[in-house]
Amino acid sequence: METFIDLRSDTVTQPTPEMLQAIISAQVGDDCSREDPTVNRLEAMAASRLGKEAGLLVPSGTMGNLVSVLAHTHRGDEVIMESECHIYYYEVGSISAVAGVIPRLVKGNHGVLDPDDLKKAIRGEDIHYPTPTLIAVENTHNRGGGTVTSVEQSRAICDVAKDRGLSTHLDGARIFNAAVALGVDARELAQPFDSVMFCLSKGLSAPVGSVVVGSREFIERARKYRKMLGGGMRQAGIIAAAGIVALETMVDRLEEDHINARYLGEGLAEISGIQVELETVQTNMVYFDVGELGFDSVSFLKELEMRKVRASLRPPTGVRMVTHRHISRENISYVLEVVEEIAKSRSVC
Numbered sequence: 001m002e003t004f005i006d007l008r009s010d011t012v013t014q015p016t017p018e019m020l021q022a023i024i025s026a027q028v029g030d031d032c033s034r035e036d037p038t039v040n041r042l043e044a045m046a047a048s049r050l051g052k053e054a055g056l057l058v059p060s061g062t063m064g065n066l067v068s069v070l071a072h073t074h075r076g077d078e079v080i081m082e083s084e085c086h087i088y089y090y091e092v093g094s095i096s097a098v099a100g101v102i103p104r105l106v107k108g109n110h111g112v113l114d115p116d117d118l119k120k121a122i123r124g125e126d127i128h129y130p131t132p133t134l135i136a137v138e139n140t141h142n143r144g145g146g147t148v149t150s151v152e153q154s155r156a157i158c159d160v161a162k163d164r165g166l167s168t169h170l171d172g173a174r175i176f177n178a179a180v181a182l183g184v185d186a187r188e189l190a191q192p193f194d195s196v197m198f199c200l201s202k203g204l205s206a207p208v209g210s211v212v213v214g215s216r217e218f219i220e221r222a223r224k225y226r227k228m229l230g231g232g233m234r235q236a237g238i239i240a241a242a243g244i245v246a247l248e249t250m251v252d253r254l255e256e257d258h259i260n261a262r263y264l265g266e267g268l269a270e271i272s273g274i275q276v277e278l279e280t281v282q283t284n285m286v287y288f289d290v291g292e293l294g295f296d297s298v299s300f301l302k303e304l305e306m307r308k309v310r311a312s313l314r315p316p317t318g319v320r321m322v323t324h325r326h327i328s329r330e331n332i333s334y335v336l337e338v339v340e341e342i343a344k345s346r347s348v349c
C-alpha cells in the first residue's frame, strides 16, 4: 500500500491496537432490548462525561443530529442554526426531508454565533410563520475553520433560547477538541444545552459511532427515532468497546493535533501566494486559499497528490487540511516543503 500523508479529515483515523483488542473481547447482547452490557456502559460513561442523565449510541454523527432534531421538534417547526453548519451543509437536507422542519440560517463569525443575532432571528408568534422550537449550535465549527465557541458564549446563546422557550442542541462532533483548546472540562461546554451529539470516530480514532446525550426522557424519544431510522444495531457492543477506549485514552492527546495544526498554519502563512486566516486555526483544522497562485482547489490537490499528500477541497480555490493521530510534526514539515515547492513552481512561470 502506498503511504500518503492524509490530511483530508480526522475521519480517516484507524482504531488503536487497544481498541481492536477491546472489540475482540467485548461482551455483547441485543441492544434493541438494552441487553448489550458494553453499549450500556459506553452510554452511561458518555452521559457522565458530559454531565447529562443518559446517552444513546448511534452509528454516525449525522444520525445523532437527526434523532436529536426529531426528538426536539414537530413537523413544520423552524430550527435556527449557523448558515455554514454541518447539519445544514452536509447532512443531505435530512432535517427537512425526514424531520419536516425548516432551517432558519444566521451568519456567525467564522461559525461562532452572536446571541444578539439569534435574538433577532427568533420571530414572535404570527399566523404566517413556522414555530421556532430549537437552536442548533456547532462546536467546534467545521466550515468556520475548526473554531471554538467558549463556555460564556455557549451560555449566552442558550440563555437567549431559554428566554424565548426554545430548546437547544449542540452538534459537538468535536466537542473534545473544543474543550482541550479552551482548557475546560467538556461538561462545561455541554451544560447549557438540552442535548449534545459527539463523535467517537473522528479525532478520538474509534472506527464507528457517535453518542447523543441529554435528559433521560429526551434520550427515550431519541431512542425510538433511532429505531425508526434503522439505527438499532443489535450486538453493537463491538462498536461501543472501541468507543470506551476512545473516551478513556484519546481525549488528552488532541492537544498534539492542535499544536501540529498551528505549526502547519503558521508555516503556510509564510509561503508567498498562500492565504491563511490564522485566527481561525484554533483546533485541528487549517483552511487556506491558493487562488493568488493561479490554482483552483482541484488542480492544487492534484499537485499535492503527486507528492503523496492528501487534503480536501473547499472550491473554488480553498483547501482544508486536518491534523490527527497519524500526522506527526515531521509530516507537517514535509507538507510545508511540498507546498512551498508547488508555490514556487507557479511564481516562476
Ligand SMILES: Cc1ncc(COP(=O)(O)O)c(C=O)c1O
Pocket: 011, 059, 060, 061, 062, 063, 086, 087, 138, 140, 141, 142, 171, 173, 174, 199, 201, 210
Ligand atoms: C461538525 C460535524 N457534525 C456532524 C458530522 C457528521 O458525522 P458523521 O460523518 O459521523 O455522520 C460531522 C462529520 O464530519 C461534522 O464535522
